[in-house]
Amino acid sequence: MPDFDRVQAGDPVELTGRVLSLRDASAARLAAAIRNGEPLPVPLAGQIVYAVGPSPAQPGQVIGSAGPTTTARMARFLPALFSAGVTAVIGKGELHGEDAAAFVRQGAIYLAAIGGLGALLAKRITAAAVVGYEDLGPEALYALDLQAFPVVVIIDRQGRNFHEEARAQWRR
């Protein structure tokens, strides 16, 4: 994984290592468990979470299509996840205002993968296993091993927001 202290908004980086999948239903359940002091299915300290609900693997595949989903829908649960130790979020789409400020306060990094790149990104996942909330189907918690998984840094530790900067730069 890149050094999150050094990456800057707008940097394209490749991720190699293990991340945890996250989706609307699993994020809600994790946040509730953290709030209620209940045991978590997996430790979140130092975790990178990836907003994804993969399609089913075909025979011989590690995983089906596995591109990012919209992060903003889960933003309300992220402060709880940060308090439990999550250090970075991979997803797609924009975060502004309080949603973005929560990252900066916690020193968390926001990384955007390309939405609608599911077939290609599936090839950058070398292992996938359900590690919690199996009843949630595609929204279950998966441990995913990434190999040179392409993302762009959106919110860095200095609090820059690349979506906002890029828009300002290219607006005519």
Place this chain on the structure above:
Amino acid sequence: VAVPVRDLNVAVLRDAVARLLVESNYNIPPDILDALRGAIAREQSPLGRQTLEQLVRNYEIAAVERLPVCQDSGLAVVMLETGQDVHWIGGVLQEAIYSGIREGTSAGYLRWSVTGDPTRRLRMRGDESPAVIHADIVPGDAVRLTVASKGFGAENMSALRMFAPADGESAIGELVVETVDRAGANACPPIIVGVGAGGTFEAAALLAKKAVLRPLTIRHPRAELRDLEAALLERVNALGIGPQGLGGIVTALAVNIEVFPTHIAGMPVAVNLGCHSMRRATIEL
């Protein structure tokens, strides 16, 4: 004069729905792929251009290896234009369509993305997989079937507003620009902007859906609406959002407008956004 009725078995429809669902999820329509390839040459932002190249690469991989282009295989929208001389036999039409969606989702290894209960209170099996069905009765004895998979990244960013008649044509531009600006990267740009103007509240939304599903190569037959489509495309591409919100001049591939008569007291405008993976397929039965 008695017109002969054409009997058509719903099993034919079921099988066609299943096949179109799978094929449209593996193969992006050629007009969209062409537009993306054309956008690579036009895009000035380096990150934007790289993103477009990756998208084209994704669609090539999906087609060759027969994979869903996106994990969000969407909520199926089935449009059925049925000739008034067609008589459906062999089962219940709606159940045949639902069965086709179920079969296609399973056989194509598509994600079960639909909850049977939007309140999330009922415990669902997960394969209820209804489709949103729009049926029109048309002259003749042919059936024209469109199956679209509507991903919700873009669907969530859509909008409808009831303007005043005095707002006129400028109401269309106002809602289009505001909606695309607010959607930003969330709608998975480069997007397709479907606009419905006129009718009633729900008619405007359906017009917008039909507009977003219209092939990019077809422009509106009315010259002034064709000009408006081009002008609005230029305005949304000036927003700077670019491919995936990484900055650039290709935010949308097309603005498609459909209109319908409306009340003298009203001006409903709906804007339905489609991501670059606008999966759709049409056949005649």
